[in-house]
Amino acid sequence: MRLMKKSIHSTEYEAICRKLLEMRRLAGMTQQQLADALAREQSFVWRIENGERRLDLLEFFWVCRALGQDARAVYSELASAWGDGDGGGR
Numbered sequence: 001m002r003l004m005k006k007s008i009h010s011t012e013y014e015a016i017c018r019k020l021l022e023m024r025r026l027a028g029m030t031q032q033q034l035a036d037a038l039a040r041e042q043s044f045v046w047r048i049e050n051g052e053r054r055l056d057l058l059e060f061f062w063v064c065r066a067l068g069q070d071a072r073a074v075y076s077e078l079a080s081a082w083g084d085g086d087g088g089g090r
Contacts (some may be wrong), residue, residue, distance in 0.1 A: 012082055014051060016060075019078060021049045023067045036068040 015039055017082075031045040038044070047053035048063070049057065064071035 012078075013054070015078060015081065016055070017049055017051050019074065020055075020063060020067075023064070023069055027067045029067070034063070034066060038062060044060075066084070 024031070027034075029037075030041045031049070035042045035045045044053070048055050060075075061071040064074050
């Protein structure tokens with residue numbers, strides 16, 4: 001039986017972090033501005049973008065909304081890039 005590794009260490013999670021960083025930059029926002037929009041501290045955004053903090057589903061939705069993005073569309077884009085993986089991470 002193959003064990004799942006922690007999602008925060010997966011290539012898929014790295015792709016999420018890169019996508020959020022790209023979206024923030026395209027929105028013309030600093031980490032501080034995004035943090036303010038989320039009513040959080042700047043280090044919250046830094047830790048997410050650098051893969052030090054795992055983002056849960058609701059937080060993903062809130063971040064996408066704060067960046068003016070549709071979370072469903074962002075998720076679909078990411079999921080289609082991952083293909084039909086076996087769920088075990090890579």
